[in-house]
Amino acid sequence: GENVEQHPSTLSVQEGDSAVIKCTYSDSASNYFPWYKQELGKRPQLIIDIRSNVGEKKDQRIAVTLNKTAKHFSLHITETQPEDSAVYFCAASKNSGNTPLVFGKGTRLSVIA
């Protein structure tokens, strides 16, 4: 089955700097890659996703890139703010509504003011 590796497990950045979180996946049939943000004590919420027919997607300060050949995708957060501090999860799934998301182990991002 699918296996998703996520790095780093913890990341500290100064406010205003950029943060990058990287994930790799094992199943070449996977073609949907969402990112979830989980603030302390709250439920995970989708922040951005990308499908395999696209190489990059951007939403304000957040961007995701996908390299299908290398089977890796990354989350980029620019101009980080204290409210970006959270745990971020990447995930992957196949082109089937009945295929569950497989999650990475998460990255705890701390933005230091």
Next chain:
Amino acid sequence: DVKVTQSSRYLVKRTGEKVFLECVQDMDHENMFWYRQDPGLGLRLIYFSYDVKMKEKGDIPEGYSVSREKKERFSLILESASTNQTSMYLCASTEGRVEAFFGQGTRLTVV
């Protein structure tokens, strides 16, 4: 606004008890999932269901079972709770290959 609601935020149960965790979604989603969240291990899939009365094992089904008698409700059952099942349990629902909506989580402690 999609709502996924888990019946309890916190539960404390004794070893050997049968435990029911309930999850209800209000968006007529076909697919529902139970994940377990532990520090450093991320979200691990226990069971999922893509239709009423259908269920599929995830990555860590041992010690758990599920029930989906109605489309909107997906229950996770711990047949005989053990201390190693102390964890945060998250329910989620999706419709096709789109955003998964999570419940608020149930923090279960087995003593």
